[in-house]
Amino acid sequence: MNYLSAENIGRDLGEKWLFKALTFGILQGEKVALIGSNGSGKTTLLDMVAGLTETDGGEISVRKDIRVGYLPQEPEMKDELTVMETIFYAENEITTAIKNYELSMENNDIDLMSSAIETLDALQAWDYEAKVKQILGKLGIHDFNKLISQLSGGQKKRVALAKVLIDNPDFLILDEPTNHLDLQTIEWLEGFLSTSNTTLFLVTHDRYFLDKVANRIMELANNQIHKFTGNYAYFLEKKADREANDAVVHEKNQQRLKKELEWMRRQPKARTTKAQYRIDAFHDLKEKTAAGFKSDDKIELNVRTERMGKKIIEIHDISKSYNDITFIDHFNYVFKRGDKIGIVGKNGMGKTTMLDIIMGITKPDSGSVIKGETIKIGYYSQGGLDFSEDQKVIDAIKEYAEFVKLGDGRELSISAFLTMFLFPPKVQYNPISKLSGGEKRRLQLMKVLVQGPNFLILDEPTNDLDIDTLNVLEEFLESFGGCLLVVSHDRYFMDKIIDHVFAFEGEGYIKDFPGNYTEYRNWKDEEEKAALSQKKEKVPAVVIETPKTPAPDKKKMSFKEKKEFEDIEKTMKKLDERKTAVFDLMNGGESDFEKLGALGQELEEIKNELEEKELRWLELSELEG
Incomplete structure (x- = not known):
């Protein structure tokens, strides 16, 4: 079943086409990832599919009888609502049924009430609120009554993600869903999406996430869509084959072009109509050869760093707490030459606080950080971009250096350095205002690197960067001769x-x-398995020893047991009565939808308690017999 069909769609920016004549489709059950460089039009394409942006030519069709959910890069929500109100404000089958139930109670509409109860029963939605809180908790949102206006940008993105997941649409469109998530949450989302039946269309630059979630890859490059059936690893293999083939075709086109150019030059000015087809073919070939192939050859960026003395950075017994919450407790470390250290942990654990303490932006409650005299720190933070929008791209970097010194003594011009970081010469003289969000992040990162630091501190440098840029950055950091301290998801x-x-x-x-x-995660998993195994091993030890002290052969119950037996029967009767009362409230006697969730939870607790009492009643009844 076809969920999405796009035929010859394009986006005209006036001075150029962002993309043109794209044709593709998505079938039910497919999990399709859209990848491409920053500024290639991925977000624009998702907006078109979601119906938020019109196409400049062509047509997009989404199956009418399915529900579509969309997570944009910057979701919009009502600031005056709380987190929980934002979720319940959504329109889906469950919230509609809950609202209809409330309306039926207000208007005493028996038919509407019956329909709402039937829907809630069919969807097993009496514990809807508990499910909402569970997903919010998995995404790191625990204060359900906090106003949207009081949340950070990252928290708003997570609430919006929770909202689309809870709505459980048939067709889910996600733009960079892993941004602002910690590693543990990304792994949870990875499992959630890979095992769900939802049809998926997403943009992400997380390559492990791509490999585990997507079963089809579409690459948006050079105004074309390249389609690959398989995960990210398969895509890389087939892309390499395609590029090798493109290189061969390009070489043949160049040879043909050279021959045709010689023919064109030999012809007299008054050419005959008979040769016009060949003239037209020449111009087509010239255009194809000029735009149809891009070499991925790269210079290895082994950038020279400032000389380091014996003392680099020493962390001596630092501690830091906020509002009675301890983030760092007596931590010590002495950095060594060539250290490349990653900081991981859940959001709100204090990772950025650690970086700020090392930078001297934040003071520790106790302990100290001692920096060597030769250490030159380059700090890339999560904060806002520090650029003038009307400044040219190349001028923003030239403020700090005219050349970059390489490890072998050569110098690389700033223009060449920008080109290596995927800013071609024609882009270098554009104003920064014309760059995409990801391109601006890349430029901010270059601004740090070009100043020649020998100790790099990077806080979430991979956010909003495309895969090509990540590959360039990884190559740069692999050859970086100084120390590296990085927080990344x-x-x-x-x-x-x-x-x-x-x-x-x-x-x-x-x-x-x-x-x-x-390696850390594998070690952590083994530690947790070992701890669980130890707990299990302790249980049989108790069971084995128990028969060594035989219990007396009781033919009759003691007075205490008789009293317990009578009390259990009374308790079971009361629980049965309460169970009936709760069920009646849920099916017509309760109007507050928030209480419905609480009643559903109470019903579950009553069932569990009844099971426990019944087991004990059976044990005691055997003694009585």
Whole structure:
């Protein structure tokens, strides 16, 4: 079943086409990832599919009988609503049924009430509020009564993500869903989406996420859509084959073009009509050869760093707390030459606080940070972009240096350095206002790198960067001769770059682990399995020893047991009565939808308690017999 069909769609920016004549489709059950460089039009394409932006030519058709959910990069929500009100404000089958139930109670509409109850029963939605809180909690939102206006940009994105997941649409469109999520939450979302039946169309630059969630990849490049059936690893293999083939075709076109150019030059000015087809073919070939192939050859950026003395940075017994919450508790570390350390942990654990303490932006409650005299720190923060919008791209970098010194003694011009970071010469003289959000982030990162630091501190450098840029950045950092301290939620990036982990595990404890992120996670999983295994091993020990003290052979119940037996029967009777009363309230006697969730929870608790009482009643009844 076809959920989406796009035929010859395009987007005209006036001076140029962002993309043109794109044709593709998405079938029910497919999980399709859209990838491409920053500024190629991925977000614009998602907006078109979601119906928020008109196409400049062509047509997009979405199946009419399905529900569509969309998570934009910057979701809009009502500031005056709380987190929970925002979720319940959504329009889906469950919230509609709850609102109809409330309306039926107000108007004494028996038919509407019966329909609402039937829907809630069919959807098993009496515990809807509990499910909402569970998903919000998984996404790191725990204050359900907080106003949207009081949330950070990252928290708003997570609430919006929770909202679309809870709505459970047939067709889910996600634009950078992993941004602002910590590693543990990304792994939860990865599992959630990969096992759901929802048809998915998403943009993400998280390569592990792509590999585990997507079963089809579409690459938006050079105004074309390249389609690959398979995960990200398969895409990389087939893309390499395609580029090799393109290189061969390009070489053949160049040879043909050279011959045709010689023919064109030999012809007299008054050409005959008979040769016009060949003239037209020449111009087509010239255009195709000029635009149809781009080489991915790269210079290895082994940038020279400032000389380091023996003392780099020493962290001596630092601690930091806010509002009685301990983020760092007596942490020590002495940096060594070539250290490349990744900081991981849940959001709100204190990762950025650690960076700010090392930078001297925040003071620790106790302890000290001592920096060597030769250390020159380059700090890339999550904060706002520091650019003048009307400034040219190249001028923003030339403020800090005219040349970049390479490790072999050569110098690279700023223009060449910008080109290596995927800012071609024609873009370098454009105003910064014309760059996409991801391109501006890339420029901000370059501004830090070009100043020649020998100690890099990077706080979420991979946010909003496309895969091509990530590859360039990874190559740069692999050859970087100084020290690196990085916070990132990109597991692929962390595995490729770092060889040491500072893991914020809670209550101020920071695990100093030698290895990359995956090695740390594997070690953590083994530790948790071992701890669980130890607990299980203790249970049989008690069971085995119990028969050594045989219980007396009771033919009759003691007075105490008789009293317990009588009390259990009374309790079971009361629980049965309360169970009936709760069920009646849920099916017509309760008007507050918030209480419906509480009643559903109470009903579950009553069932559990009844089971326990019944088991004990059976044990005692055997003694009586």
